[in-house]
Amino acid sequence: xxxxxxxxxxxxxxxxxxLIIGLIAPMLxxxxxVRRMAMISDALSHVALAGIxxxxxxxxxxxxxxxxxxVYLGMGAAVVxxxxxxxxxxxxxxxxxxxxxxxxxxxxxxxxxxxxxxxxFGTDLVGYLFGSVSAVSRQDLYIVLLIAIIVIAFxxxxxxxxxxxxxxxxxxRVSGINERIIQAAFMVITALVIGASMRxxxxxxxxxxxxxxxxxxIQLAKSYKGALVYSVIFGEIAVIIGLISAYYLDIAPGGTxxxxxxxxxxxxxxWKKVRA
Amino acid sequence: xxxTNSIIKLDHITHKYHHSVALSDVSLEVKQGEFWxxxxxxxxxxxxxxxxxxxxxxxxxxxxxxxxxxxxSFKQQQRIGYVSQKSNAFTTRFPATVLEVVxxxxxxxxxxxxxxxxxxxxxxxxALQVVKMADYHGKSxxxxxxxxxxxxxxxxxxxxxxxxxxxxxxxVGIDRQNVESFYSMLSELNRDYGIAxxxxxxxxxxxxxxxxxxxxxxxxxxxxxxxADYEKMSESELSGWYGHPVRRLHQKETERAR
Numbered sequence: 001x002x003x004x005x006x007x008x009x010x011x012x013x014x015x016x017x018x019l020i021i022g023l024i025a026p027m028l029x030x031x032x033x034v035r036r037m038a039m040i041s042d043a044l045s046h047v048a049l050a051g052i053x054x055x056x057x058x059x060x061x062x063x064x065x066x067x068x069x070x071v072y073l074g075m076g077a078a079v080v081x082x083x084x085x086x087x088x089x090x091x092x093x094x095x096x097x098x099x100x101x102x103x104x105x106x107x108x109x110x111x112x113x114x115x116x117x118x119x120x121f122g123t124d125l126v127g128y129l130f131g132s133v134s135a136v137s138r139q140d141l142y143i144v145l146l147i148a149i150i151v152i153a154f155x156x157x158x159x160x161x162x163x164x165x166x167x168x169x170x171x172x173r174v175s176g177i178n179e180r181i182i183q184a185a186f187m188v189i190t191a192l193v194i195g196a197s198m199r200x201x202x203x204x205x206x207x208x209x210x211x212x213x214x215x216x217x218i219q220l221a222k223s224y225k226g227a228l229v230y231s232v233i234f235g236e237i238a239v240i241i242g243l244i245s246a247y248y249l250d251i252a253p254g255g256t257x258x259x260x261x262x263x264x265x266x267x268x269x270x271w272k273k274v275r276a
Numbered sequence: 277x278x279x280t281n282s283i284i285k286l287d288h289i290t291h292k293y294h295h296s297v298a299l300s301d302v303s304l305e306v307k308q309g310e311f312w313x314x315x316x317x318x319x320x321x322x323x324x325x326x327x328x329x330x331x332x333x334x335x336x337x338x339x340x341x342x343x344x345x346x347x348x349s350f351k352q353q354q355r356i357g358y359v360s361q362k363s364n365a366f367t368t369r370f371p372a373t374v375l376e377v378v379x380x381x382x383x384x385x386x387x388x389x390x391x392x393x394x395x396x397x398x399x400x401x402x403a404l405q406v407v408k409m410a411d412y413h414g415k416s417x418x419x420x421x422x423x424x425x426x427x428x429x430x431x432x433x434x435x436x437x438x439x440x441x442x443x444x445x446x447x448v449g450i451d452r453q454n455v456e457s458f459y460s461m462l463s464e465l466n467r468d469y470g471i472a473x474x475x476x477x478x479x480x481x482x483x484x485x486x487x488x489x490x491x492x493x494x495x496x497x498x499x500x501x502x503x504a505d506y507e508k509m510s511e512s513e514l515s516g517w518y519g520h521p522v523r524r525l526h527q528k529e530t531e532r533a534r
Contacts, residue, residue, distance in 0.1 A: 034367070034370060034371070036367075156391075157388075157389040157391075158388070158389070159391070160379075160380065160382075160383045160386065160390075160391070160392060161383060161388070163372075163376070163380055163383075164380045164383045166370075167370060167372060167377065167380060168360075168380075170332075170360055171358060171360065171432075172383070173332065174330045174331070174332065174353070174356075174358045175353050175354070175358070175381070175383060175384040176351070176353030176354075176384040177383060177384055217371075218369070218371045221371040222371065222373060222414075222415070222416040223371065223372060223373040223376055223416070224371055224372045224373075224376050225376070226371065227371040
């Protein structure tokens with residue numbers, strides 16, 4: 001595979017994008033999991049599906065969309081979805097979690113309509129649903145890189161605020177942290193990471209890469225920093241093993257990456273039990 | 277802002293939830309260095325009053341001043357340390373060390389986009405020293421007992437060097453022996469560091485022995501004043517506003533109970 005990476009550009013794109021996603025998805029995922037928001041990434045990925053399906057449908061109808069990378073509309077839909085979830089959480093103050101199934105079903109609903117209208121998309125859509133090694137373009141790689149820079153800067157500069165909000169939201173509010181703005185920015189960032197990851201792991205599996213490595217990490221870590229490091233290590237291991245096996249077995253990388261994450265989690269749980 | 281030693285000033289605070297009155301015409305002033313115990317039965321409006329003071333709730337009527345200025349323009353949140361009820365503060369398996377938790381008390385003092393430094397870490401260690409928990413700085417917060425966790429939360433409130441500590445029933449879920457050492461530590465903080473304390477509780481025996489001032493709340497303030505005047509109140513008077521019979525433990529009985 002090493003030789004092939006140097007030969008084929010599409011493989012370079014897939015490996016580099018995969019490594020970047022293996023870094024940012026679990027990093028952001030830790031903040032999502034400890035805030036008990038794991039389902040939000042699932043909801044947003046389904047909204048991204050609506051955007052992707054919409055873009056693929058429009059590309060059959062309008063020339064402009066034929067030239068547009070569907071990732072943009074997918075990401076745009078996820079960002080709009082993230083802001084709508086925030087809005088709905090405020091409308092249903094006593095039933096905040098209602099926002100998630102509302103947005104999730106709206107996403108699937110629109111997705112289903114676009115897919116039916118276009119009479120199916122064949123391999124294109126399957127690539128978006130489960131990820132693809134061969135479909136990552138250089139342009140996709142640049143989008144992933146740009147988003148990674150934004151995400152890392154966001155987490156680096158707002159680390160202490162995000163930690164406070166995750167650990168004890170009431171204390172954070174009392175101490176004067178502007179929860180509303182930080183939360184809205186956090187949701188948009190989550191939507192961007194989902195948009196960036198969907199090419200490699202696929203819409204249906206993107207939330208797993210944000211939660212499974214973190215689930216394993218919090219079993220081992222004593223500190224928040226430790227949890228962050230473990231999450232990234234597990235995420236990268238899953239991406240590397242997942243991409244290699246997807247390449248040799250010629251199957252969708254989303255599946256192999258996520259199944260590797262599940263194995264990592266099982267090994268960690270088993271190891272912890274043996275040690276106890 | 278003019279110079280004042282007034283820290284909290286509540287003027288005729290009334291608060292209604294829909295049509296039910298939670299607080300009626302509450303006026304109270306907490307000054308520098310005072311240790312106030314705000315006592316009252318369950319449902320007496322203690323938590324509502326606290327949420328109003330913390331700026332989490334706007335009262336239906338009345339005004340609040342913090343450090344001599346109106347609450348709406350108050351921007352120095354680091355001058356107030358807040359310790360909530362342990363039971364609802366955090367997820368017990370949250371992956372964070374004691375030091376990380378205490379350091380997070382400096383978040384708003386540092387300001388947006390600034391990272392923690394070595395000095396901030398030292399400040400957190402100093403705050404842990406005050407509550408006698410410095411040896412635990414590397415431990416995971418979830419591995420500590422309820423009493424130890426509450427000390428860590430006090431350290432988090434102290435790390436920004438506040439002038440006022442506000443505590444909402446901080447001893448809920450802590451065993452009796454640890455409650456006593458916890459309260460004596462508060463007394464030391466008030467005496468040795470001059471930190472004003474406003475402690476909300478429904479336990480009236482232990483706290484009232486330590487506080488310099490006492491306010492009795494049951495929707496409205498039934499008594500407020502210095503400890504000596506509170507001691508003059510008869511048990512039947514106390515029971516009257518508390519809503520059920522109250523027996524006061526006196527100093528000697530409290531010591532005997534220890």
